[in-house]
Amino acid sequence: MNCEKAENYLSAYLDDMLDPQLHTEVAAHLDGCAQCSEVVTEYRRYDTLLANTPRVSPSAALHDRIFNSPEFAAILRQQARANEAHPSAPQPAERRSANRGSPPHWGRIALQTAAVFVILVGSALLLKQGLFHSGPSTARHGSTPVIGNPNPNDAPLAAGNRVVYEHDGALWSAPESGPGLAQRLTPSNVQVSSVWSVSPDGKYVVYAEAGSGRLHVIRADRQGDTPLSSASALCSGAGICSVHPALVWSPDGTRIAYQAADGTLHVVNADGTNDQAITTSTQGLAISPLWSQDSLRLAYIQVNNAEQSVWSYDLVNRRASQLAAHADPANLAAVVEQMFWLPDAQHPALTWATWDATSKTITGIFTRDLLQSNTVRLTPADAHVTAAGFTPKQGTGLWLVGITQNETPALATVSATQPGLTITNSAPGNAITGIYWSPTGNTAAIVSEDGELSLATQNGASLASSKLNGVTGVPAWSPDGTHLAAQISVGIVSMRISNGQPASITHLLLGEPLLANMTMLWAPDSQSIAITAASGTYLSSPDNGHTFKQVDTQTAAGPFGWSVAG
Amino acid sequence: MNLITGTAVAGRSLTDEAATKQSDSVRERASVAEARATEQAWSFERIYDEYKTPLYNYIYHLVGNREQADDLTQDTFLKAFKALPKMDANLKLSAWLYRIATNTAYDALRRRKLIAWLPWQDLDHEPADVESADPQETIGTSELVHAALKRMPHHYRAALLLYTQEGFSYAEIASTLNIAESGVKMYLSRARHSFREHYRALEQGGGVTK
Known part of the structure; x- marks a missing residue:
């Protein structure tokens, strides 16, 4: 007997459930096979582990819930009647309830089960085929209980915060509060591309149709879907532009910047008027549009022959100016990894970090004051920077960087306006690969090469004593900076942060297979987080009694957005 | 409520060993309808007392949530009580x-x-967990067991739970899950294989350490 065959019998062998001949054969194999013996030993260990897992008992209240329930009283009455009428004959099960008046409670439960089934079937259709809009006409006229609106695209979605995401060529929207599940946001006759964006106030969603790239704006309550007539050339198909799909609302919500099929950037008013190209295709591909806080400028990267230059477009005098002919003049292969406007809107300045994919290092951090004529390199040329994170919340803007100095990782700060690097903490351990500031700028999450996440305060001078390990991907800060969610190897956890220290930890999703491109996004009120996993899409509120709902059986195909309906 | 009358008559004949160990009186018969209903209530109480913890524990491990386990245990008992008087006298109560x-x-x-919104209070952790040095303790063994079970296909999970936690025989598992005894062999083999894979993966996975 070989291992492959033996493996099928190990479990029954352990239970002594094999016939004697087979038992002897397996025993003989185990004698000579350490690997299979190990499996049997482990099975035995797991059996013990399972047998010894503490039993959980119901609360004492369950007794009264059962025996004082109307259902139990009905059972007693029914038995008394049955015993009177037919002292020994079995009673047929109740089957009348669905069609006659005044159904008994179990009948109601059966009805609810039927309703659940309808939801399940309806949603399965909805999810698999996008048929929510054009469901079978019998659903509208027949006696089948209709759950929700048979023509839901005509009905406004419930008001409140709603998470938005895309899969299967449609955008879906699910409410943060209440039991509501995901409903289709976009019309059933429109195929949606992966390019879409929620307006800054959350009230609108702009999206590009798949194929044509035509832009639509729809209200967050799925009313008033409007194609923007002139803006119809968004690069949404395959090809180079899909690598950097761009659709960005200006912070004041009046304009949308988008990338057209020819690689140029356009700006269009949110009502579809005044669509204009701000770059030309001869300059190459324009990517990564970034609005200034006052919505008056749009920074972007121009890519030509794989070299990147940094630009700003002034919407007042309608002029583009080149801020840096090369993102990193010392390394022409380096690409812009991060780019931010400095917080002082009166004094416009742009800062960016460049990345070299070959050496896997940040080759430099730069700032260009728009009122000055030259770009300033902030980090010393010989600094070995492995990660960088920017916050506009500290002074004139502050970078926190992970460096390696004499083969020892350390944290350092870099002012966004002054060259120089100040080491704040020498942290032995593995190289730092990610730095993520809380939105409030009080705490930064530091992720190292081996997946350890630690929390840094005082610009990296103080590190929390506890670490989270096994972290993959990018952690997600709540907008108020009180929670940090991270994907670890056994699932997704959320830490409540108090004074830069993890105060408690909650498992949001445990025992889920990991997704390579896991996305998470906290609601604007920081109460709930949208997460997606192989088994579906979820909303979780770690603080509000730790509620958790699965809004969709499908995985979100891309990032989340939060909208506000009503 | 006081449904225990003290009379040793009851409406059901139950042959299941587990049930009869503590329910000898349940074997006897009633003749008066009213008394019989009362006695049924009484035997319901006995059944509840005997099975509340094992059934609740089993359901809890199947669904992974205490509040839902409460609801489902209630549903289970009410369904059983409703159907019990109509069941065959040779019913194996436990497996049923x-x-x-x-x-x-x-x-x-x-x-x-x-x-549904589901609370996962049983998976919540207090600050002490963050301070813990051993990932196996942080995400404790029973939680690893729980998480590994959760990753398994639910019919394998049920077979494994019935065998290891409830001490069911292959025949009893077959009767409970409504499958052939040879199917139980296959279920348990796959269940153990699956549990081992998931448990090992979780054991080697990350946690919270100091």
Whole structure:
């Protein structure tokens, strides 16, 4: 007997459930096979582990819930009647309830089960085929209980915060509060591309149709879907532009910047008027549009022959100016990894970090004051920077960087306006690969090469004593900076942060297979987080009694957005 | 409520060993309808007392949530009480109750795909956990067991739970899950294989350490 065959019998062998001949054969194999013996030993260990897992008992209240329930009283009455009428004959099960008046409670439960089934079937259709809009006409006229609106695209979605995401060529929207599940946001006759964006106030969603790239704006309550007539050339198909799909609302919500099929950037008013190209295709591909806080400028990267230059477009005098002919003049292969406007809107300045994919290092951090004529390199040329994170919340803007100095990782700060690097903490351990500031700028999450996440305060001078390990991907800060969610190897956890220290930890999703491109996004009120996993899409509120709902059986195909309906 | 009358008559004849160990009186018969109903209530109490913890524990491990386990245990007992008087006298009570529990839990697991806010208070952790040095302690063994079970296909999970936690024989598992005894061999083999894979993966996975 070989291992492959033996493996099928190990479990029954352990239970002594094999016939004697087979038992002897397996025993003989185990004698000579350490690997299979190990499996049997482990099975035995797991059996013990399972047998010894503490039993959980119901609360004492369950007794009264059962025996004082109307259902139990009905059972007693029914038995008394049955015993009177037919002292020994079995009673047929109740089957009348669905069609006659005044159904008994179990009948109601059966009805609810039927309703659940309808939801399940309806949603399965909805999810698999996008048929929510054009469901079978019998659903509208027949006696089948209709759950929700048979023509839901005509009905406004419930008001409140709603998470938005895309899969299967449609955008879906699910409410943060209440039991509501995901409903289709976009019309059933429109195929949606992966390019879409929620307006800054959350009230609108702009999206590009798949194929044509035509832009639509729809209200967050799925009313008033409007194609923007002139803006119809968004690069949404395959090809180079899909690598950097761009659709960005200006912070004041009046304009949308988008990338057209020819690689140029356009700006269009949110009502579809005044669509204009701000770059030309001869300059190459324009990517990564970034609005200034006052919505008056749009920074972007121009890519030509794989070299990147940094630009700003002034919407007042309608002029583009080149801020840096090369993102990193010392390394022409380096690409812009991060780019931010400095917080002082009166004094416009742009800062960016460049990345070299070959050496896997940040080759430099730069700032260009728009009122000055030259770009300033902030980090010393010989600094070995492995990660960088920017916050506009500290002074004139502050970078926190992970460096390696004499083969020892350390944290350092870099002012966004002054060259120089100040080491704040020498942290032995593995190289730092990610730095993520809380939105409030009080705490930064530091992720190292081996997946350890630690929390840094005082610009990296103080590190929390506890670490989270096994972290993959990018952690997600709540907008108020009180929670940090991270994907670890056994699932997704959320830490409540108090004074830069993890105060408690909650498992949001445990025992889920990991997704390579896991996305998470906290609601604007920081109460709930949208997460997606192989088994579906979820909303979780770690603080509000730790509620958790699965809004969709499908995985979100891309990032989340939060909208506000009503 | 006081449904215990002290009379040793009851409406059901139950031959299941587990049930009869403590329910000898349940074997006897009633003649008066009213008394019989009262006695049924009484035997319901006995059944509840005997099975509340094992059934609740089983359901809890199937669905992974205490609040839902409460609801489903209630559903299970009420379904059983309603159907019990109509059941054959040779009913194997234990396997039958677990079958109802299994079906009730499976149904809920199917429904859960789309419905409900579920509290996961049993997976919450207090600051002490963050300070813990050993990942196996942080995400404790029983939680690893729980998480590994959760990753398994639910019919394998049910078979493994019935065998290891409830001490069911292959024949009893077959009766409970409504499958052939040879199927139990296959279920348990795959269940153990699956549990081992998931448990090992979780054991080697990350946690919270100081």
